[in-house]
Amino acid sequence: MSETSPVLPLNRGGHVGHCKRFLAGLPAGAVEADASRVAIGFYCLGSLDLLGTLETKTRPEERAAWIRWMWEQQSVCGYGTGFKGSNYMTIDIRSPPSAQYAEYDTPNLIMTYTSILSLAILRDDLSRLDRKGLVQFVRSCQREDGSFSALPSGGETDLRCVYCAFAISSMLNDWTGIDLNRALAYIRRCEDYEGGYGQQPSDEALGGTTYCALASLYLAPSNASAQRLIDSAFRARTIRWLLHNQAVDGGFSGRTNKISDACYCFWCGASLAILGAGDLVDNAALVAFLARCQFSMGGLAKAPEKPADPYHTYMALAAAAVLPSPHVNETWTLSRLDVLWNTTEGTAAWLRKHLTEKA
Numbered sequence: 001m002s003e004t005s006p007v008l009p010l011n012r013g014g015h016v017g018h019c020k021r022f023l024a025g026l027p028a029g030a031v032e033a034d035a036s037r038v039a040i041g042f043y044c045l046g047s048l049d050l051l052g053t054l055e056t057k058t059r060p061e062e063r064a065a066w067i068r069w070m071w072e073q074q075s076v077c078g079y080g081t082g083f084k085g086s087n088y089m090t091i092d093i094r095s096p097p098s099a100q101y102a103e104y105d106t107p108n109l110i111m112t113y114t115s116i117l118s119l120a121i122l123r124d125d126l127s128r129l130d131r132k133g134l135v136q137f138v139r140s141c142q143r144e145d146g147s148f149s150a151l152p153s154g155g156e157t158d159l160r161c162v163y164c165a166f167a168i169s170s171m172l173n174d175w176t177g178i179d180l181n182r183a184l185a186y187i188r189r190c191e192d193y194e195g196g197y198g199q200q201p202s203d204e205a206l207g208g209t210t211y212c213a214l215a216s217l218y219l220a221p222s223n224a225s226a227q228r229l230i231d232s233a234f235r236a237r238t239i240r241w242l243l244h245n246q247a248v249d250g251g252f253s254g255r256t257n258k259i260s261d262a263c264y265c266f267w268c269g270a271s272l273a274i275l276g277a278g279d280l281v282d283n284a285a286l287v288a289f290l291a292r293c294q295f296s297m298g299g300l301a302k303a304p305e306k307p308a309d310p311y312h313t314y315m316a317l318a319a320a321a322v323l324p325s326p327h328v329n330e331t332w333t334l335s336r337l338d339v340l341w342n343t344t345e346g347t348a349a350w351l352r353k354h355l356t357e358k359a
């Protein structure tokens, strides 16, 4: 991009339309995402929240229907209470949320995190949340080595699930569901020689898992403060590695020698913001890259000329929110982001009032 190329304006109306299309139902080409509809709902609602258009561009009855559907995903199982990604596995969808479901149909830790955020975005008062059951569910997802899995019955464990457990515990202001010493030791074992964090110990550093590790360390209660857990030499290496991931096209790649991707603009940019180094990013080049990821029919894609999807739409907008550059093009002014919970400051304030302070 030449230095004089103007940054394309934010296609606010187009992005609203993209999100509303996915909120109305999954297109045929996306049926494989049926098991994680809650997450797709979060990306769409989160995008509308960042755009500041949830109240004006959706009807109260639509919001009430989404709230109703979200609560239908809260389910009790032998491991406690959490949210499922959708009711596609539930044999009788008329079963009340308190029904006992089989081992294969347990709640999911990642879907639980996105459900709580979605309900807060929709300004539900969260009084129906089974707090005690939720803490029990978080506890059941921790493994012997300190990591977390998405399902209590086991399966893959990685830093994404660790982050969800930390985010939920901080929202509830209840850390009794986590063996913190073991979890923090696991995060540190994921440190990689480049300065980032791998998905699991000994894995290559990735932008996404680096965000999950750093956000978890900063969310942890103050007696386990991040300053103590990230030594200054490693912090300097992390900042250097993250900054090197910003390519000449302005976007960030997720790992060394890969091409730019809009979602990594958030994962890497937010990681730098957490470390207090967000001002070292070339924000103008970043927003210019994101602007070129806008799809002509609305929504944002992982890269220019690619089709848009709700995940990259949300992540790209979140990146622009956490590293604002209104001096470049004022149409890119978005709601401010709470970088540790990954939601707008308005929604984070709602969560604190209705959940955290009620502990």
Ligand SMILES: [Zn+2]
Pocket: 261, 262, 263, 264, 302, 312
């Ligand atoms: Zn991506």
